[in-house]
Amino acid sequence: MYCVIMAGGKGSRFWPRSRSALPKQLLDIFSDRTMLQETVQRIGGLVPAERIVIVTGREHAEAIYQQLPAIPRENILIEPIGRNTAPCICLAALWVEKKEPGAVMAVLPADHYIGNPQEFCRCLDSAADAAQQLEALVTIGITPRGPETGYGYIQYGQECGTYKGLAVYRVQQFHEKPALIKAREFLAQGNILWNSGMFIWKAATILEEIKSCLPEMYGTLAAVVPDLGTAQAQQAVDAAYQTIEGISIDYGVMEKSARAVILKGDFGWSDVGSWSAIYDISEKDAQENVVSGDVIAVDARGSLIYSPKKLTAIVGLDNIVVVETEDALLVCARDKAQEVKKVVDILEQQGKKKYL
Amino acid sequence: MYCVIMAGGKGSRFWPRSRSALPKQLLDIFSDRTMLQETVQRIGGLVPAERIVIVTGREHAEAIYQQLPAIPRENILIEPIGRNTAPCICLAALWVEKKEPGAVMAVLPADHYIGNPQEFCRCLDSAADAAQQLEALVTIGITPRGPETGYGYIQYGQECGTYKGLAVYRVQQFHEKPALIKAREFLAQGNILWNSGMFIWKAATILEEIKSCLPEMYGTLAAVVPDLGTAQAQQAVDAAYQTIEGISIDYGVMEKSARAVILKGDFGWSDVGSWSAIYDISEKDAQENVVSGDVIAVDARGSLIYSPKKLTAIVGLDNIVVVETEDALLVCARDKAQEVKKVVDILEQQGKKKYL
Numbered sequence: 001m002y003c004v005i006m007a008g009g010k011g012s013r014f015w016p017r018s019r020s021a022l023p024k025q026l027l028d029i030f031s032d033r034t035m036l037q038e039t040v041q042r043i044g045g046l047v048p049a050e051r052i053v054i055v056t057g058r059e060h061a062e063a064i065y066q067q068l069p070a071i072p073r074e075n076i077l078i079e080p081i082g083r084n085t086a087p088c089i090c091l092a093a094l095w096v097e098k099k100e101p102g103a104v105m106a107v108l109p110a111d112h113y114i115g116n117p118q119e120f121c122r123c124l125d126s127a128a129d130a131a132q133q134l135e136a137l138v139t140i141g142i143t144p145r146g147p148e149t150g151y152g153y154i155q156y157g158q159e160c161g162t163y164k165g166l167a168v169y170r171v172q173q174f175h176e177k178p179a180l181i182k183a184r185e186f187l188a189q190g191n192i193l194w195n196s197g198m199f200i201w202k203a204a205t206i207l208e209e210i211k212s213c214l215p216e217m218y219g220t221l222a223a224v225v226p227d228l229g230t231a232q233a234q235q236a237v238d239a240a241y242q243t244i245e246g247i248s249i250d251y252g253v254m255e256k257s258a259r260a261v262i263l264k265g266d267f268g269w270s271d272v273g274s275w276s277a278i279y280d281i282s283e284k285d286a287q288e289n290v291v292s293g294d295v296i297a298v299d300a301r302g303s304l305i306y307s308p309k310k311l312t313a314i315v316g317l318d319n320i321v322v323v324e325t326e327d328a329l330l331v332c333a334r335d336k337a338q339e340v341k342k343v344v345d346i347l348e349q350q351g352k353k354k355y356l
Numbered sequence: 357m358y359c360v361i362m363a364g365g366k367g368s369r370f371w372p373r374s375r376s377a378l379p380k381q382l383l384d385i386f387s388d389r390t391m392l393q394e395t396v397q398r399i400g401g402l403v404p405a406e407r408i409v410i411v412t413g414r415e416h417a418e419a420i421y422q423q424l425p426a427i428p429r430e431n432i433l434i435e436p437i438g439r440n441t442a443p444c445i446c447l448a449a450l451w452v453e454k455k456e457p458g459a460v461m462a463v464l465p466a467d468h469y470i471g472n473p474q475e476f477c478r479c480l481d482s483a484a485d486a487a488q489q490l491e492a493l494v495t496i497g498i499t500p501r502g503p504e505t506g507y508g509y510i511q512y513g514q515e516c517g518t519y520k521g522l523a524v525y526r527v528q529q530f531h532e533k534p535a536l537i538k539a540r541e542f543l544a545q546g547n548i549l550w551n552s553g554m555f556i557w558k559a560a561t562i563l564e565e566i567k568s569c570l571p572e573m574y575g576t577l578a579a580v581v582p583d584l585g586t587a588q589a590q591q592a593v594d595a596a597y598q599t600i601e602g603i604s605i606d607y608g609v610m611e612k613s614a615r616a617v618i619l620k621g622d623f624g625w626s627d628v629g630s631w632s633a634i635y636d637i638s639e640k641d642a643q644e645n646v647v648s649g650d651v652i653a654v655d656a657r658g659s660l661i662y663s664p665k666k667l668t669a670i671v672g673l674d675n676i677v678v679v680e681t682e683d684a685l686l687v688c689a690r691d692k693a694q695e696v697k698k699v700v701d702i703l704e705q706q707g708k709k710k711y712l
Contacts, residue, residue, distance in 0.1 A: 016669070298698045311711055312685040313372070313699040316692025317676065324685055329668040329678075331687055336672025342654045343669040355667055 001128050002103050002203070003047040004092040007036055007056040007064065007110035008082050012344040013274050013337070016328035017306070020356050025110035026063050029278060036110045037067055042117045043108070046124060053095060054110075055079060055088045074229065080238040083246040086253060089199075090210050090221050091237065097203040098228055104128045105206075107199040107249075113281055115268020123265045126166035127200035130261065133163065137209065137257055138200040139171065140265040141193025147183035150273055150338075152176055152195035152250060155186075156262050163263075171260035174250055193262060195250065196269060205259065213253045217244055275321045275330075276337035279304040289314075293324075304334065328355055357484050358459050358559070359403040360448040363392055363412040363420065363466035364438050368700040369630050369693070372684035373662070376712050381466035382419050385634060392466045393423055398473045399464070402480060409451060410466070411435060411444045430585065436594040439602040442609060445555075446566050446577050447593065453559040454584055460484045461562075463555040463605075469637055471624020479621045482522035483556035486617065489519065493565060493613055494556040495527065496621040497549025503539035506629055506694075508532055508551035508606060511542075512618050519619075527616035530606055549618060551606065552625055561615065569609045573600055631677040631686075632693035635660040645670075649680075660690065684711055 011024030018024050025036045033041065040052060049070040055077045056064055064076055077091060089107055096105045106124055114120045127138045141154050156169040174195065178186065186192040199206075211218040220240045227236035254260050270277050282290040282304070287297055293307040300314040307324035314322065321337055323330040332340060347355050367380030374380050381392045389397065396408060405426040411433045412420055420432055433447060445463055452461045462480055470476045483494045497510050512525040530551065534542065542548040555562075567574040576596050583592035610616050626633050638646040638660070643653055649663040656670040663680035670678065677693055679686040688696060703711050 016667075296699050296702050298695055298702070299692065307685060310685050311372075311683060311708070312687070313696075314687050315695050315699060316689035317673075317687060320673065320687070322685075322687055327667060329663060329666050329680055329685070331668070331670050331673060331676070331678055333672035336655065339654055339671050340669075343652050343671060346652050346654070352667070 002051045002096045002105040003043050004053045004107045005110045007054050012341050015344050016325045016330050039110050053092050080241045083244050085249040086247045087244050089249050093203040093206050094225050104131050105203050113270040113272045119267040126164040127263050130163040130168045131200045135205050136259045136261045139262045140196045140198040141262045142196050142269050144194050153186050154193050154195050168261050168263050171262050174255040209253050209257045213256050274337035276334050358407045358452045358461040359399050360409045360463045361466045363410050368697050371700050372681045372686050395466050402477050409448050436597045439600050441605040442603045443600050445605050449559040449562050450581050460487050461559050465553050469626040469628045475623040482520040483619050486519040486524045487556045491561050492615045492617045495618045496552045496554040497618045498552050498625050500550050509542050510549050510551050524617050524619050527618050530611040565609050565613045569612050630693035632690050
């Protein structure tokens with residue numbers, strides 16, 4: 001199995017820690033390893049370094065070389081501009097298929113949290129088996145923990161077999177991020193899972209489907225294949241991307257394909273969408289605070305305090321997020337953490353590039 | 357008139373800006389001048405520099421020399437240890453009476469806010485006239501803005517004349533900081549004022565009263581008089597303070613004296629007791645925030661943000677206090693600002709002297 005790690009995220013929701021030069025996947029959020037390093041480490045038992053492919057933007061390539069010295073540089077594919085997930089996956093699939101025709105590949109975001117890596121690997125292993133045998137597009141779905149509006153939903157139907165102990169189901173329908181009422185309906189209906197954005201398939205299978213659903217994109221990128229692995233590769237990719245339209249693999253392919261199947265993942269997953277998600281996942285102290293640094297909490301509970309370099313006192317406030325960095329400070333209500341994006345928007349409007 | 361400025365405060369309620377080496381009166385809180393400098397400047401039209409006396413602790417003397425170069429060094433009296441207001445006032449009165457027998461002196465805290473300095477000076481001028489003519493202990497009382505429990509209260513009786521246009525009343529009773537119920541009773545009764553801690557009297561008058569009410573303290577300090585103004589002065593004062601008991605002028609003298617009178621001051625006074633008081637006094641922006649520094653407020657109102665050196669974003673939180681300094685950060689509910697003292701207590705317990 002190959003593993004393609006999509007590491008192109010911008011991560012403005014983790015400002016002021018995340019910056020354009022240092023998006024979420026390159027930050028050490030849950031341990032002393034970055035999220036990208038954790039992602040690679042997690043699959044280490046299943047996929048050796050030479051079969052790991054990273055797709056990223058030019059501005060992050062150098063940091064990735066530094067963070068992952070064991071991965072061959074030729075495996076780090078650079079997109080000149082972000083064009084959403086379909087071109088990224090198409091390029092990586094072409095790369096894998098050229099390297100080893102008939103290989104199975106997993107597509108994983110670089111910045112997700114997995115509470116139970118062992119169970120995660122078991123799930124990937126089953127998915128690879130299903131992808132091989134069914135020649136299907138295998139998605140990993142997460143049992144919803146509530147009517148979240150920040151995730152896509154997938155309705156599944158009939159079981160189509162058990163692979164290495166895990167049942168695989170036909171996908172009935174993909175749903176984009178719903179309104180709250182719709183999300184509640186989904187949960188009431190049952191047979192519904194969150195879309196984790198993780199996929200397993202034979203490179204050849206997804207390429208067939210891309211060719212069928214997005215023929216223009218497929219043609220442009222397939223033309224690059226002879227250059228892949230040569231000195232001209234980057235130049236060819238750069239040129240190809242100029243004419244490609246951005247589209248997600250879900251919207252562009254998965255929703256249209258008859259070959260989509262799904263497998264339930266139960267491994268403590270989070271896409272870590274905001275500071276609030278980090279609070280939810282992290283271990284709390286006796287006051288239900290998640291603390292990093294020298295913090296004095298007086299009559300203060302339920303907060304995430306990241307202040308590794310400055311003594312910080314919180315007095316009489318509950319459920320807040322405080323993030324203190326070298327040059328910027330965020331103080332935010334925990335349930336408003338998604339609005340941190342607005343701060344980044346304002347900084348952009350004000351032209352304050354050094355904080356972006 | 358002489359003016360004695362009491363500048364011995366510790367100011368732990370303004371942590372992390374105030375430190376043991378830099379108490380409130382030495383901080384620039386409302387302008388680019390420190391509160392002590394403002395206090396001196398405010399009375400500049402009434403009292404020349406050579407008639408201003410500052411009483412402070414040894415650890416702050418150097419800072420005061422720096423901040424007030426126009427005031428003769430011999431006018432800066434150093435208490436070796438804080439012993440509350442009575443010894444401080446007694447020493448200063450002895451100094452003034454030696455310098456100019458029969459002089460009137462005003463006693464002012466170094467760290468109060470006065471919104472209308474002109475009216476304040478008019479009030480001092482009236483008080484000086486009353487002090488001279490009545491040979492009384494004149495207190496300035498503030499019309500209560502509500503049933504505050506952080507101030508002493510003074511009940512007044514019959515008018516005993518008008519001095520330079522302002523009425524002066526007999527004091528009936530001093531009350532220490534009351535419980536809320538008691539404070540409400542005071543307001544309902546009427547004829548009640550807050551104790552501002554500002555006094556005007558002839559040095560000779562207060563010395564007579566101290567001699568009568570606190571004869572031991574008076575004796576100890578009066579013995580120092582021959583040394584005042586000589587090279588032995590500090591040594592004599594230091595020795596005298598070793599045996600003096602600490603007591604406030606209110607409790608030790610004012611409450612017992614039959615010569616106390618009061619004059620209503622209406623000049624936008626605050627004793628600036630906490631970060632919350634600074635918020636109350638300061639000018640607000642359109643979101644009712646008081647901001648110092650580069651601050652982005654998203655869905656955030658009613659807060660005091662002091663962060664002169666670090667870009668600070670506040671998201672989805674109202675009525676908080678954020679104070680960012682070189683080495684420490686405070687995030688506090690505005691209505692819990694008085695609990696900042698607890699942070700200082702904890703730092704003391706933890707032996708973290710560098711933050712004190």
